Amino acid sequence: MVVGRNPVNGAMFMILSLVGVAGLFVLLNAFFLAVLQILVYAGAVMVLFLFIVMLLDVDVVSKRSPGNLTIAAGTVSVFLLGLGFVALLDRPQMLPEPTLLAPERLPSLETPMAFVTGIQAYGYSLFTKYMLPFQMTGLLLLVAMIGIIVLSKRFENKSV
Amino acid sequence: MDWTKVFLSILLLPLVAALVNMLFLRRNGTTAALVSITAAFFSMVLAMIALFKCTERYSVSFPWLSLGDFQASMGIYYNPMTATMLFVVTFVGFLIHVFSVGYMSDDPAKGRFFTGLSIFMFSMLGIVLADNLIMMFVFWELVGFSSYMLIAHYWNTEEARSACKKAFIMNRIGDFGMLLGIAWTYWHYKTVNLQALEVFSSQPGFVIHGGIALLLICGFIGKSAQFPLHTWLPDAMAGPTPVSALIHAATMVAAGIYFLCRIFCILDAQTLEVIVWLGSGMVVYAGICAFAQTDIKKILAYSTLSQLGYMAAAVGLGFPGLALFHTTTHAFFKALLFLGSGSVIHACHHEQDIFKMGGLFKKMPLTTALFAIGTIALCGVMFTSGYFSKDAIIEVAYFKNTPVFILLILGAFLTAGYMGRLFYVAFLGSPKSQNSEHAHESGFFMLVSLVVLAGMSLIGGYTQGWAPFARQLVSGELDTVHHQIVSLQAEGLFSVLGILPWAIGFAIALLFYGIGAKKDALQNHLPSVYSFVNQKLWFDEIYGFYVRNVQQRFADILNFCDVVLVGGLLVRGTAGLVGVVGMMARSLHVGNIHIYVYWFLAGLIIYWSFAMGYF
Amino acid sequence: MTLHSVILVAGILFITGFLGVLLRRNTLIVLMSVELMLNAVNLAFVGFSRYNNTMDGAVFVFFIITVAAAEVAVGLAILVALFRRRQTVMLDTINQLKD
Numbered sequence: 001m002v003v004g005r006n007p008v009n010g011a012m013f014m015i016l017s018l019v020g021v022a023g024l025f026v027l028l029n030a031f032f033l034a035v036l037q038i039l040v041y042a043g044a045v046m047v048l049f050l051f052i053v054m055l056l057d058v059d060v061v062s063k064r065s066p067g068n069l070t071i072a073a074g075t076v077s078v079f080l081l082g083l084g085f086v087a088l089l090d091r092p093q094m095l096p097e098p099t100l101l102a103p104e105r106l107p108s109l110e111t112p113m114a115f116v117t118g119i120q121a122y123g124y125s126l127f128t129k130y131m132l133p134f135q136m137t138g139l140l141l142l143v144a145m146i147g148i149i150v151l152s153k154r155f156e157n158k159s160v
Numbered sequence: 161m162d163w164t165k166v167f168l169s170i171l172l173l174p175l176v177a178a179l180v181n182m183l184f185l186r187r188n189g190t191t192a193a194l195v196s197i198t199a200a201f202f203s204m205v206l207a208m209i210a211l212f213k214c215t216e217r218y219s220v221s222f223p224w225l226s227l228g229d230f231q232a233s234m235g236i237y238y239n240p241m242t243a244t245m246l247f248v249v250t251f252v253g254f255l256i257h258v259f260s261v262g263y264m265s266d267d268p269a270k271g272r273f274f275t276g277l278s279i280f281m282f283s284m285l286g287i288v289l290a291d292n293l294i295m296m297f298v299f300w301e302l303v304g305f306s307s308y309m310l311i312a313h314y315w316n317t318e319e320a321r322s323a324c325k326k327a328f329i330m331n332r333i334g335d336f337g338m339l340l341g342i343a344w345t346y347w348h349y350k351t352v353n354l355q356a357l358e359v360f361s362s363q364p365g366f367v368i369h370g371g372i373a374l375l376l377i378c379g380f381i382g383k384s385a386q387f388p389l390h391t392w393l394p395d396a397m398a399g400p401t402p403v404s405a406l407i408h409a410a411t412m413v414a415a416g417i418y419f420l421c422r423i424f425c426i427l428d429a430q431t432l433e434v435i436v437w438l439g440s441g442m443v444v445y446a447g448i449c450a451f452a453q454t455d456i457k458k459i460l461a462y463s464t465l466s467q468l469g470y471m472a473a474a475v476g477l478g479f480p481g482l483a484l485f486h487t488t489t490h491a492f493f494k495a496l497l498f499l500g501s502g503s504v505i506h507a508c509h510h511e512q513d514i515f516k517m518g519g520l521f522k523k524m525p526l527t528t529a530l531f532a533i534g535t536i537a538l539c540g541v542m543f544t545s546g547y548f549s550k551d552a553i554i555e556v557a558y559f560k561n562t563p564v565f566i567l568l569i570l571g572a573f574l575t576a577g578y579m580g581r582l583f584y585v586a587f588l589g590s591p592k593s594q595n596s597e598h599a600h601e602s603g604f605f606m607l608v609s610l611v612v613l614a615g616m617s618l619i620g621g622y623t624q625g626w627a628p629f630a631r632q633l634v635s636g637e638l639d640t641v642h643h644q645i646v647s648l649q650a651e652g653l654f655s656v657l658g659i660l661p662w663a664i665g666f667a668i669a670l671l672f673y674g675i676g677a678k679k680d681a682l683q684n685h686l687p688s689v690y691s692f693v694n695q696k697l698w699f700d701e702i703y704g705f706y707v708r709n710v711q712q713r714f715a716d717i718l719n720f721c722d723v724v725l726v727g728g729l730l731v732r733g734t735a736g737l738v739g740v741v742g743m744m745a746r747s748l749h750v751g752n753i754h755i756y757v758y759w760f761l762a763g764l765i766i767y768w769s770f771a772m773g774y775f
Numbered sequence: 776m777t778l779h780s781v782i783l784v785a786g787i788l789f790i791t792g793f794l795g796v797l798l799r800r801n802t803l804i805v806l807m808s809v810e811l812m813l814n815a816v817n818l819a820f821v822g823f824s825r826y827n828n829t830m831d832g833a834v835f836v837f838f839i840i841t842v843a844a845a846e847v848a849v850g851l852a853i854l855v856a857l858f859r860r861r862q863t864v865m866l867d868t869i870n871q872l873k874d
Contacts (some may be wrong), residue, residue, distance in 0.1 A: 007803050014807050028825045040840050045847045052851050056858050081790045125834040137841045144845035151852040
């Protein structure tokens, strides 16, 4: 995605990595987030990207060699990451993988499983502890919506 | 019936109309007029229902603000006083709304005008219904604001601009005293609720605090334009005529009297004495001033001042019911007179000088007849409404306070004199200018409200026909007066006194000015007297001197502080600081996105080294 | 799976995105790279949340996803507006803000 020249190819690889992250979410028992990841990122966001890529129909331009400063910055960042990894692997495993809590009662024929999934936990957090951020998110989405409408509106009096 | 809802509807309907007009109908004057009139009409209907159906005292209160121990509430206290005033305000207000449709038909800012009228109705009704002094003060200020807004309707004329400022500032001076009085009331009596104060004052051993009463009546002096804050009322005639009728004659100035009657229980004897002398002095002073005016509206304004003097005198003599009785009848005939003059002004293409009118009785006979009815009611001619209310006050003065009695009689004589002058000069004789020659009878909307008001001016004084609940207000006091007169065997005197002042007044005015005079006879024959009267005791000059030499100096000092400290240090300083920061920030904005990434990386390194403990 | 491995993957994803922002000149790719960085953060969040046995990190991912979606939408709208005006999406030609 980073090295390829064609934006469409880049987007395809991007989808691949997003789906991969979703798989990791599943492995981490975050099923709801995995679903969300697929739906929002792979589904909505990347489709939007591809759509814009095709709409704008950007030419594949010759790759220009990046400036010295950029290369330096890239080296520094890779170096930083490596430093982080070294620090990470240097110390012993601090956190053992905790066991997931068992459901309070196992479903049976007499007591069918109530509609309790992981999502309920999210809902509970969202509407209690994270009430304000939740509301702010709603506001942010509204602002984004209005912003897009304003941006995509053509103003006649301005020359294009 | 749920009276709380009824009273709240009466109060809030005009507010809703004002909001609708203000938000949606600023450019659509006709619809705005319709909305305002509808609101005023339903307010009036509900007020009438309450007048006839709600026959006992009623009070309700909602908490509004609570700061520790201090509790301010919004509430309604309904008693005979409230019933009467509700009816008067909504009734006269509604008719003036109707009149305005005709009068303002060619005004481009009708939406704004009707918004103002509705806000005014709302604030006035708030005063009438208020059950405590704080709520009353809130609406008191709203009335001041709406009158400011309405006087300034013709804001592009210098006269209206200065008049609205003057009205507002004069009212502010009085309101300041009133606010202090309210605070003192709360501190002293631990309550500002009117009903609680009434109960409180009826207990034995209750001592009225004179200072509180004196401060509270400052509000009355400002709003009812009494001495020494009276100068704003004549100037307020710069507003449109319906506004003059509604605000400066029928209702707003009556708010001051109403306020006095509401707090009557905590007024002490000395304060009442002050009110009597203020009132009766104003009766004569305004009566004299009216002779020097040539503007039809200003003559009426001075007559309003003089009638307010009668009401104040009645309160001061200990008869608040009679004061409200006169307020009621005065509202009818003064609204009639103002609207009549509005009709004349409209017909004469906004000519207001009575010496340029003349001969109007041929052109507009109905208006002339109605104006004549208003005139005789104002002068207290037998069997009109003014006769009953004004004579009752004069009778009270007769057995209570003889000097005041003489002043009031003199006032009645003067009233007939200047009203006679106005009527003879403006309506009779022959036309004296182009404008009055082309006068024509007014339209339907204007005439219909005039006719209704004329009817009320004639019959409004017969308290036998009033709703029983409202009559409680006056019947007791009227009986007292009647018994006193009978016991003093002065009925004969008063049947004469009921006729003499106005008869002499009209006659002298006729002899002196003649019919349809072209010039002011007083100015011709006695120029020195005329110029003396025209100066109005130099009040404007004294205020002008005070403002120029005392207040202006003080304002200069404040201005200096403002320019140097606030303007120079705070405002410029802050702006300069922000400017420097902005310049620094701008140098970071180089427009190349890669540079931003470098900054990001630098931040990351700083953060990382911080986390590693290198700092 | 250990926490180490999760963070390792998240770090690699992040540096990939970062290099993308740094090296590429096509604004579309840059935006995509920013998304990738956000996703790496998400992964780290979930990992930490899982190993600390709390819900907070996972809930925060929810917010990040929302913000990212809004950001993409606005960013792309800006991009389209820009393209309409300048006929290019290349970063080194978009430097009008300098003045």
